[in-house]
Amino acid sequence: MTTTSAPATTGGARVRVQRFGTFLSGMIMPNIPALIAWGLLTALFIDVGWLPNEQLATIVGPFIHYLLPILIAYTGGHMIYQVRGGVVASIALMGVIGGSDYLIAQINAAALAANPDASELGQVHMFIGAMIMAPIAAYSMKWLDGLWDGKIRPGFEMLVNMFSAGIWGFVLLIIGFYPVAWAINGIMSLLSGAVGWLVDTNLLPLTSIIIEPAKVFFLNNAINHGVLTPLGIEQAAGESHKSILFLLEANPGPGVGLLLAFVVFGIGAARASAPGAAIIQFFGGIHEIYFPYALMKPTLIIALIAGGMTGVTTNMLMDSGLRAPAAPGSIIAVFAQTASDSYLGVALSVLLSAAVTFFVSMIILRSSRKKDLAAEAAGEDALGAALAANAANKGGESRVGSLLGTDSATSATASSGVATAAKLENIVFACDAGMGSSAMGASVLRNKLKKAGITDVSVKNLAIANLTDDIDLVITQKELTDRARQKTPNAQHVSVDNFMNSPKYDEVVNQVAAQHPTDQA
Known part of the structure; x- marks a missing residue:
């Protein structure tokens, strides 16, 4: 088989931040359903909820204090070292x-001893702790296993594997209890x-100076999942049961405002594609x-x-916020997580932005x-150039061109064949997070x-980190093929320019059809 793969993108602070953000996103995004469930739990059953229920409300605290951080830790550990990494990360x-x-108990005891009327500190929920301890635990366990790999006498493998993970998890638990917990409490503080x-000085709107450009250049994941989501959840667990931080990055208003401007004042392909893009962005949350429209100018x-x-x-003035993260950033997801007293404020913030x-x-x-009209008359393709810049900024896979019905680079890879003698029974689409674009391609x-x-x-979608070497064919965006090949060296690899519209798919179908004649009608 012939594959097409661009040289791997390496080096540069932007790429490193993107990879860091992708890793954080990989820990958080699979657990968004649990965050949604927690948001519904608080919306319905706490004392100020829609259906107050004293018994069910007792789940709210343990859910956010134990279950959610442990899920994130397990996911992060699993990304690095499968189940073994996830288990050790959870113990740690x-x-x-x-x-x-x-x-916190010691601080409260000392404060009350000095002043019986002092207010007590609440629990700190260890989301940042999970994102720090998970890679430490998983990588260290993987390194330790490598020390005695192939040196264990036959029949003792299970004994060594079980006790080594248990003992190392115990060691990490002790380390986590003392220096790490104290350090993370300091970071959270x-x-x-x-x-x-920023809130007290009314400077929180200035965060948009960082967040909005970061979004366009795919640098927002580190900010959103590394800082805003953990702090937002901490705030939402307090008395207000909501946080404005969930709206700093997820607000769909600025994006739809930009696209509507292209609908009215744009030219050429940008204007023609803007209405569909606005619908996808506002309601689909993509x-x-x-981003390419912003990169055009x-x-x-x-x-x-x-x-x-x-x-x-607007959200500051209206004291509005969400109960939990809105993911994806769709207006539907935003309103689904809006606190009961914040619908007007959130609606105004989206409309005014x-x-x-x-x-x-x-x-x-x-x-x-x-x-712009002169450039278009001269044959310049501003949108196509912006789409290419968008893919470069992301460092690889980007589904925007396909969603807009524009695939300027597809022909460049059409000549690459997919023919192979091996039977294809297990096909996987892989991208960074294993969701979104790879799911659409699958x-x-x-x-x-x-x-x-x-x-x-079988046609599935997975994150590159979760690929295993028992897959027959892996399909990735071309900039990600080298990373996928490292995870699955024995698989066949096909590179595409986007996941939604590639001639490679017809070649794969033809090859599979030739290998499965009994399936044909």
Whole structure:
């Protein structure tokens, strides 16, 4: 088989931040359903919920204090060292949780001894602790196993494997209880203090100056999942049961405002594709789809910043927030997680941020309209260039071109064959998170195989970190093929420019059909 793969993107602070953000996202995103469940639990059953229930409300505290952080720790450990890494990471995190609770209890006891009327500190929920301890535990366990790999006498493998993981998990638990728990409490205190200072000084809208450009250049995951989500959950577990931090990055208003400006004032392919993009962004929650429009004219990032600041200011003035993270950033997900007293404020923040972004974008687009029309007449493809820049910024896989019906690079890889003599029975689409774009690509190929009458071939989507070497064929975006090949050296690999519309799929279907003649009608 012939595969097409671009040289792996390496080096550069941006790429390192992207990879760090992708790792954090990989720990958080699979557990969003649990966060949604917790949000529903608080919305319904706490004393100020829609259906107050004293018995069911007792689940809220343990859910956020133990279950959610442990799920994140297990997921992070599993990403690195499968089940073994996940189990050891979970054990280690229990030490951090216990150490934090002990520390808070000591501080409260000392405060009450000095002043019986002093207010007590609440529990610190170890989301950042989970994201720190999981890789430490999993990598260290993997390293230790490597020390005696192949040196254990036959018949003693299970004994060594079980006791080594248990003993090392115990050691990490003790380490987590003392130095790590104390350090993470300090980090949380520092971050919470910084956010509190921004709120008290009315400077929180200035975070849009960082967040909005970071989104366009795919640097937002480290900020969102590394800082905003853990702090937001900490706030939402307090008396208000909501947090404005969940809206700093997820607000769909600025994106839809930008796209609507292209609907009215854009030209050419950008204008024609903007209405569909606006629907996908606003209701589907795929913010990535508006990034190329901003990259067509980087000055439009100013419009996004203005809209983002407007949304944050509105939420501050209206004291509105969400109960849990809104993922994806769809208006549906946003309203599903909106606190019961915040619907008006959240709605206004989305509407006003969209309006401000639209207005500023209108000024920018109208001021350069003549130049843009001349460039289009000269045959320049501004949207195509922006899509290429968007893929480069992401460091690989990007589904935007396919969602917009534009696949400018597909022909570049059409000549690469997929022919192979090996029988294909287990096909996997792989991307960084194993969701979104790879799931869409798997669905496309699955439908093509079904139309061809082929029903006994498994087509799944996975994160690259979860690939195993028992897969027949791995399909990745071309910049990710080298990483996928490292995980599955014995698999066949196919590279595509996007997951939604590639001629490679027809080649795969033809090859599978030739190998499965009995499936044909």
